[in-house]
Amino acid sequence: MLLHFTKMHGLGNDFMVVDLVTQRARFTEEEIRRLADRRFGIGFDQLLVVEPPRDPEMDFRYRIYNADGSEVENCGNGARCFARFVRDQRLTHKHEVHVETAGGPLTLVVEDDGRVRVDMGTPRFAPEALPFDAAEDRVVHALDVGDERHEIGVVSMGNPHAVLRVADVDTAPVERLGPAIEAHPRFPKRVNAGFMQVVSAHEIRLRVFERGSGETLACGTGACAAVASGIRQGLLESPVTVHLPGGDLCIEWAGNAAPLIMTGPAERVFDGRVVLN
Numbered sequence: 001m002l003l004h005f006t007k008m009h010g011l012g013n014d015f016m017v018v019d020l021v022t023q024r025a026r027f028t029e030e031e032i033r034r035l036a037d038r039r040f041g042i043g044f045d046q047l048l049v050v051e052p053p054r055d056p057e058m059d060f061r062y063r064i065y066n067a068d069g070s071e072v073e074n075c076g077n078g079a080r081c082f083a084r085f086v087r088d089q090r091l092t093h094k095h096e097v098h099v100e101t102a103g104g105p106l107t108l109v110v111e112d113d114g115r116v117r118v119d120m121g122t123p124r125f126a127p128e129a130l131p132f133d134a135a136e137d138r139v140v141h142a143l144d145v146g147d148e149r150h151e152i153g154v155v156s157m158g159n160p161h162a163v164l165r166v167a168d169v170d171t172a173p174v175e176r177l178g179p180a181i182e183a184h185p186r187f188p189k190r191v192n193a194g195f196m197q198v199v200s201a202h203e204i205r206l207r208v209f210e211r212g213s214g215e216t217l218a219c220g221t222g223a224c225a226a227v228a229s230g231i232r233q234g235l236l237e238s239p240v241t242v243h244l245p246g247g248d249l250c251i252e253w254a255g256n257a258a259p260l261i262m263t264g265p266a267e268r269v270f271d272g273r274v275v276l277n
């Protein structure tokens with residue numbers, strides 16, 4: 001079967017985007033891993049699938065798969081690419097698009113300068129929202145990794161995040177600690193591990209070791225989680241510029257039950273066709 005796709009990226013976090021409104025396909029975990037391979041396949045951090053909505057109030061259903069084939073609840077950079085894709089493909093003419101994800105509904109607005117503004121919903125900190133094995137909701141939790149103890153903030157942006165504060169992201173042990181935190185037994189559904197350097201109350205630097213994909217050049221939900229945790233800890237004030245290895249995002253959050261807003265770019269790289277097994 002021949003399938004049309006578009007390669008896109010948000011700050012270097014790259015995606016294969018597939019329209020399953022006008023095409024038909026089914027992806028197995030093995031097929032996704034094959035397509036994600038950067039030497040034997042197309043190469044991407046996540047596969048994004050556009051489907052018709054199940055809820056009549058929504059415009060589309062947005063499904064997300066990591067490079068290891070696992071289906072996940074949310075992807076922030078992917079959401080911006082999704083908004084550009086459905087408009088570029090003329091699947092909708094709306095400027096404001098409502099999508100259902102496994103992590104809850106999202107509202108996406110394509111701005112005049114081409115950037116996309118996403119209402120990411122309200123961050124949740126309760127351990128059961130991730131889930132994270134802890135007796136109570138705390139601003140920071142102690143986490144033992146091997147014989148080291150680290151302090152983490154835990155945040156659900158629909159998908160689970162652990163946020164560690166570091167002195168310098170350039171020298172942070174992302175390659176060593178990232179996989180150990182991702183697979184830590186206190187996170188039964190695994191977790192995305194963010195390493196945050198606070199530059200000022202309105203500016204952070206961030207690297208994220210993503211669940212199911214490894215370290216990426218940017219993680220949108222990771223940026224949202226880091227800012228939400230930083231504001232909750234009293235370290236940050238909205239708005240916050242997040243410097244990721246692939247570029248910058250703007251995150252705004254008024255706190256409590258207010259929605260968190262993420263604004264940033266979304267780029268199309270090329271269109272292609274691939275044979276599915």
Ligand SMILES: N[C@@H](CCC[C@H](N)C(=O)O)C(=O)O
Binds near residue numbers: 013045077221
């Ligand atoms: N790159 C994404 C997050 C993708 C999903 C994540 N790896 C997970 O497993 O939850 C983003 O931009 O948010």
